Amino acid sequence: MSRSIRLAVIPGDGIGQEVVAQGLKVLTAVLPQDVKLETKEYDLGARRWHATGETLPDEELESLKQHDALLLGAIGDPSVPSGVLERGLLLKLRFAFDHFVNLRPSKLFPNTSTPLAGRPDIDFVVVREGTEGPYTGNGGSLRTGTPAEVATEVSLNTAYGVERVVRDAYERANARPRKKLTLVHKNNVLVYAGHMWKNIFDKVGQEYPEVTTDYLHVDAATIFFVTQPERFDVIVTDNLFGDILTDLAAAVTGGIGLAASGNINPTGEFPSMFEPVHGSAPDIAGTGKADPTATVLSVALLLRHLGYAPQAARIEEAVAADLEARGDAPRTTDEIGDALAARVAG
Amino acid sequence: MSRSIRLAVIPGDGIGQEVVAQGLKVLTAVLPQDVKLETKEYDLGARRWHATGETLPDEELESLKQHDALLLGAIGDPSVPSGVLERGLLLKLRFAFDHFVNLRPSKLFPNTSTPLAGRPDIDFVVVREGTEGPYTGNGGSLRTGTPAEVATEVSLNTAYGVERVVRDAYERANARPRKKLTLVHKNNVLVYAGHMWKNIFDKVGQEYPEVTTDYLHVDAATIFFVTQPERFDVIVTDNLFGDILTDLAAAVTGGIGLAASGNINPTGEFPSMFEPVHGSAPDIAGTGKADPTATVLSVALLLRHLGYAPQAARIEEAVAADLEARGDAPRTTDEIGDALAARVAG
Ligand SMILES: CC(C)[C@H](C(=O)O)[C@@H](O)C(=O)O
Ligand SMILES: CC(C)[C@H](C(=O)O)[C@@H](O)C(=O)O
Numbered sequence: 001m002s003r004s005i006r007l008a009v010i011p012g013d014g015i016g017q018e019v020v021a022q023g024l025k026v027l028t029a030v031l032p033q034d035v036k037l038e039t040k041e042y043d044l045g046a047r048r049w050h051a052t053g054e055t056l057p058d059e060e061l062e063s064l065k066q067h068d069a070l071l072l073g074a075i076g077d078p079s080v081p082s083g084v085l086e087r088g089l090l091l092k093l094r095f096a097f098d099h100f101v102n103l104r105p106s107k108l109f110p111n112t113s114t115p116l117a118g119r120p121d122i123d124f125v126v127v128r129e130g131t132e133g134p135y136t137g138n139g140g141s142l143r144t145g146t147p148a149e150v151a152t153e154v155s156l157n158t159a160y161g162v163e164r165v166v167r168d169a170y171e172r173a174n175a176r177p178r179k180k181l182t183l184v185h186k187n188n189v190l191v192y193a194g195h196m197w198k199n200i201f202d203k204v205g206q207e208y209p210e211v212t213t214d215y216l217h218v219d220a221a222t223i224f225f226v227t228q229p230e231r232f233d234v235i236v237t238d239n240l241f242g243d244i245l246t247d248l249a250a251a252v253t254g255g256i257g258l259a260a261s262g263n264i265n266p267t268g269e270f271p272s273m274f275e276p277v278h279g280s281a282p283d284i285a286g287t288g289k290a291d292p293t294a295t296v297l298s299v300a301l302l303l304r305h306l307g308y309a310p311q312a313a314r315i316e317e318a319v320a321a322d323l324e325a326r327g328d329a330p331r332t333t334d335e336i337g338d339a340l341a342a343r344v345a346g
Numbered sequence: 347m348s349r350s351i352r353l354a355v356i357p358g359d360g361i362g363q364e365v366v367a368q369g370l371k372v373l374t375a376v377l378p379q380d381v382k383l384e385t386k387e388y389d390l391g392a393r394r395w396h397a398t399g400e401t402l403p404d405e406e407l408e409s410l411k412q413h414d415a416l417l418l419g420a421i422g423d424p425s426v427p428s429g430v431l432e433r434g435l436l437l438k439l440r441f442a443f444d445h446f447v448n449l450r451p452s453k454l455f456p457n458t459s460t461p462l463a464g465r466p467d468i469d470f471v472v473v474r475e476g477t478e479g480p481y482t483g484n485g486g487s488l489r490t491g492t493p494a495e496v497a498t499e500v501s502l503n504t505a506y507g508v509e510r511v512v513r514d515a516y517e518r519a520n521a522r523p524r525k526k527l528t529l530v531h532k533n534n535v536l537v538y539a540g541h542m543w544k545n546i547f548d549k550v551g552q553e554y555p556e557v558t559t560d561y562l563h564v565d566a567a568t569i570f571f572v573t574q575p576e577r578f579d580v581i582v583t584d585n586l587f588g589d590i591l592t593d594l595a596a597a598v599t600g601g602i603g604l605a606a607s608g609n610i611n612p613t614g615e616f617p618s619m620f621e622p623v624h625g626s627a628p629d630i631a632g633t634g635k636a637d638p639t640a641t642v643l644s645v646a647l648l649l650r651h652l653g654y655a656p657q658a659a660r661i662e663e664a665v666a667a668d669l670e671a672r673g674d675a676p677r678t679t680d681e682i683g684d685a686l687a688a689r690v691a692g
């Protein structure tokens with residue numbers, strides 16, 4: 001466990017600034033006195049793109065690399081053409097830093113709202129592949145804008161890429177009490193990628209005899225997310241299915257305001273990046289209505305990744321206690337951050 | 347309106363036989379006396395594949411083509427490798443008969459169970475593209491089964507294919523009281539296909555000034571399906587996103603036992619095919635537990651497609667009345683079919 005943390009901070013767009021400020025507040029409050037926290041802020045996102053046309057220059061990528069971890073708020077603004085910042089900044093970071101484990105835990109905390117009747121007991125984690133699938137930018141358009149246009153998107157999958165994320169998911173399942181791992185794909189239609197995923201899933205599974213396994217097509221998985229979410233423990237899936245499933249998971253577990261994520265490079269070759277699942281929500285930016293809890297929970301994932309497990313647990317307990325204790329009156333972004341900082345310090 | 351219906355029937359696997367029998371029972375009961383119904387049954391599916399290795403021979407495809415419509419139960423069995431029957435039979439029919447409109451209405455009927463608290467008012471229809479996207483079978487695997495394997499899946503999209511389904515969706519939206527159409531895609535990541543869809547969506551929209559439009563990324567759409575499903579009227583989307591969203595839609599509107607679908611060739615060049623969204627459910631096959639309502643509602647879609655709108659409406663009213671009147675005691679497949687047949691005849 002390092003006694004110093006060099007943290008790169010990318011507040012980004014919209015509510016990104018506001019929620020990241022609270023994440024840093026709680027991080028500072030929870031860290032032991034003798035741990036030195038050095039933060040460096042990076043001005044990346046819509047403002048920068050409008051001002052300079054840049055999304056993520058090479059020197060900045062190089063500079064970001066010199067950190068132990070990255071904390072990101074949110075990227076995106078309606079004033080920027082769809083895809084520019086997503087591909088040029090967010091996905092560029094995930095790919096450049098080989099974040100092949102996109103970790104997204106889902107837990108229904110007490111006293112939070114869920115659209116599901118009966119408040120099922122939800123506590124699972126999605127291990128989403130982060131560097132392959134339909135996210136590689138491999139595609140094209142011919143005769144663009146004409147009635148004869150053809151557009152393609154290629155999902156690229158390698159045994160190398162699938163095996164490493166599947167193994168990571170088995171490790172996580174093996175370390176949890178229920179030891180259950182579900183593969184989600186669509187191997188009855190996407191037969192090439194789907195069968196490769198399934199074969200590797202079965203093969204690696206032989207090394208984890210204590211883990212119970214299951215396979216679901218992605219369409220069926222969405223059904224179980226709303227009818228029987230308690231059946232899931234760890235889920236492993238591809239980049240696009242993971243994107244879809246984790247938004248749905250967030251919706252059924254208290255909303256996108258609570259969903260944390262880690263873009264993890266488990267080998268440690270590159271810094272990992274932690275970010276709330278939600279977007280930049282420009283409609284509520286500056287109003288103080290943004291819930292910083294997802295960012296604070298992402299800070300907990302960050303701490304656990306860097307070896308500060310007790311501090312991570314303190315944050316998670318603080319969030320649970322804060323949600324349980326909260327009344328009906330709405331609180332500002334800042335008030336929630338203060339309440340959480342007070343709990344972890346106390 | 348033809349005074350005779352030549353109907354090809356593919357009961358298929360598992361509960362397919364049982365639910366199709368009820369669909370035909372209700373169809374016979376609702377049809378005017380002077381309409382001649384000729385049915386021809388086709389033995390296709392797992393049994394046939396095991397017996398002969400065939401999925402859909404050319405002569406049978408040719409013979410199926412000589413019908414006004416197809417009624418399909420369900421395809422698939424765990425004893426058949428995943429993808430064989432899906433690609434070789436079900437998708438082969440959809441592609442060969444150019445079923446570019448995969449129509450999937452979702453309605454929360456009274457007195458049905460939904461996992462959603464508060465029983466929102468749900469009444470929307472998904473127009474899922476049926477002949478392109480990642481469903482074309484365009485992909486491959488290199489060095490299969492080795493640690494150096496690479497597997498691809500190509501999503502193919504043409505302006506020709508997108509424009510015709512988008513136009514169909516505008517027509518449907520324009521004919522409904524709320525006149526609202528939502529495009530669902532993921533154009534911030536799948537930029538080539540996504541931007542083509544969005545551009546065509548905007549262009550065709552100029553011809554429908556009364557239709558209000560909206561765009562959602564697929565991940566965000568899943569959130570609204572559970573938090574605000576009442577916001578949707580007509581949704582148009584690609585083949586894979588439509589597959590995922592319509593299972594989720596079924597789950598929130600009373601379950602997969604009620605979800606009907608039509609694979610429609612709007613030009614009439616080929617027969618359209620009607621089928622419940624659910625699968626063959628081998629675990630309950632033969633137990634009398636299968637709910638035939640989804641098949642019966644698919645028969646209603648079939649009738650409307652063939653020009654029998656009053657009869658289609660009679661079936662839909664019968665289903666609503668049957669669901670409202672039903673008690674807590676479970677009913678068999680046959681009992682539900684009898685009850686619906688009695689209502690439409692009466
Ligand atoms: C913004 C977008 C590129 C991103 C994704 O699709 O991965 C987001 O939806 C997420 O889940 O982090
Ligand atoms: C069985 C499968 C090929 C099919 C699909 O993916 O289209 C099914 O899920 C459906 O929705 O009709």
